[in-house]
Amino acid sequence: MIKTVIFDMDGVIVDTEPVHHYAYQQHFVELNVSVSDDVYATFTGNSTRNVFQKVKELFQLEHEVEELILRKRHLFNEAFDSKPDLYLIDGVEDLIKDLFANGIQLIVASSASKSTINRVFTRFNLHQYFSHIVSGEDFPKSKPHPAIFEHAASLSIHPKENCIIIEDSTNGIIAAKGAGIYCIGYNSENSKNQDLSIADLIINDFNEINAEKVRGLV
CATH class of the missing domain: 3.40.50.1000 (HAD superfamily/HAD-like)
Known part of the structure; x- marks a missing residue:
């Protein structure tokens, strides 16, 4: 039972996926990297840390993973708090x-x-x-x-x-x-x-x- x-x-x-997607895409633009839809789909179910570990390796970014996490989290929180149509x-x-x-x-x-x-x-x-x-x-x-x-x-x-x-x-x-x-x-x-x-x-x-x-x- x-x-x-x-x-x-x-x-x-x-x-919350549309909010995450918005935050990630905003961040990718800031980082000047292009993440395809197919690659982005593989991130589903991953933590933000693991996503940025993959992105850092894929695009050979010099940024620290913690720095990337904090920026994306800031973008997400801004969008989350301003989005009325979240159900x-x-x-x-x-x-x-x-x-x-x-x-x-x-x-x-x-x-x-x-x-x-x-x-x-x-x-x-x-x-x-x-x-x-x-x-x-x-x-x-x-x-x-x-x-x-x-x-x-x-x-x-x-x-x-x-x-x-x-x-x-x-x-x-x-x-x-x-x-x-x-x-x-x-x-x-x-x-x-x-x-x-x-x-x-x-x-x-x-x-x-x-x-x-x-x-x-x-």
């Missing part, structure tokens, strides 16, 4: 409330920084539902490495066998399966060019699942 649900954030709880993914708030009301533990494990996660959770009043927040910035390797999900599962008050993960990215699903945890792949219209095929269950809408159905998985 499932007793803990581990959520990814970007593309699952909220679509939770359709159906996810009802699912979160339903799971919580039925005694299912909720954990978020996102590649986003702690500051970004807290910004989103504060804006949408989500802290009350989640027992733990796990940020990818605390791990040297991003998804598809399973470390973030292994740690999130260790925070569950139940064994790993009683946990599931909800993810929308190729890298996230690979990480979930690498951690040996049942994974629901959410086919988000906001996450392009992602392969969900190795997920244990694929959904197109959060209305397809609820606390009762989640409990019976695995």
Whole structure:
């Protein structure tokens, strides 16, 4: 029986990808580098640190990774605070409330920084539902490495066998399966060019699942 649900954030709880995309593109212009759409798509599910490690290597930048992270974070925060049309993914708030009301533990494990996660959770009043927040910035390797999900599962008050993960990215699903945890792949219209095929269950809408159905998985 499932007793803990581990959520990814970007593309699952909220679509901050357009804000991230804007911030990255602004930064790439400042750096005078051209990142193709195909290369950018491979960044999905990666922490900002890992993205800039790749960009630094790819374009042989002299900037320190920390410097790049701070500038992009500044651009993101400016855009986030000024963007009025930022909403939770359709159906996810009802699912979160339903799971919580039925005694299912909720954990978020996102590649986003702690500051970004807290910004989103504060804006949408989500802290009350989640027992733990796990940020990818605390791990040297991003998804598809399973470390973030292994740690999130260790925070569950139940064994790993009683946990599931909800993810929308190729890298996230690979990480979930690498951690040996049942994974629901959410086919988000906001996450392009992602392969969900190795997920244990694929959904197109959060209305397809609820606390009762989640409990019976695995």
